[in-house]
Amino acid sequence: MIADWSHEIVLAATILSWFIIGAGLAQTTIYLLQLVVAGYALSKRPPVARSALLWHRYSDVAPPIALLVPAYNEALNVVESVHSMLALEYPNFEVIVINDG
Known part of the structure; x- marks a missing residue:
């Protein structure tokens, strides 16, 4: 019975770890996408006439x-x-x- 609990705990920890890694990768992907969109927007923006x-x-x-x-x-x-x-x-x-x- 104790072995069943330890297997479930390891499985839950593994699932939680993969969820955290996936969330971090998703966040990094969103940041990179925002960086690309911002770079594109800045390249299309007309220069400021005078500071x-x-x-x-x-x-x-x-x-x-x-x-x-x-x-x-x-x-x-x-x-x-x-x-x-x-x-x-x-x-x-x-x-x-x-x-x-």
Whole structure:
């Protein structure tokens, strides 16, 4: 009688194990299918005209930032670097040039 119970327990454990493996494989298959569909959708999506549209949409929640520009022995490049920093399309920022020499 005990042998009958142990055989049924082993059979139930085996069925449960195969169910768990099958569920994991099904979940992985669904994730891979979603990945393929998302990749296809991204390939067909037109490119965004300008990234500035994102900042205009969320400018009220974007925190103000400070850009620190080190300028030790940068007399030739500091003006161009500052102009590049000022051309950023972030809603609220300040540029601080630091002579760290």
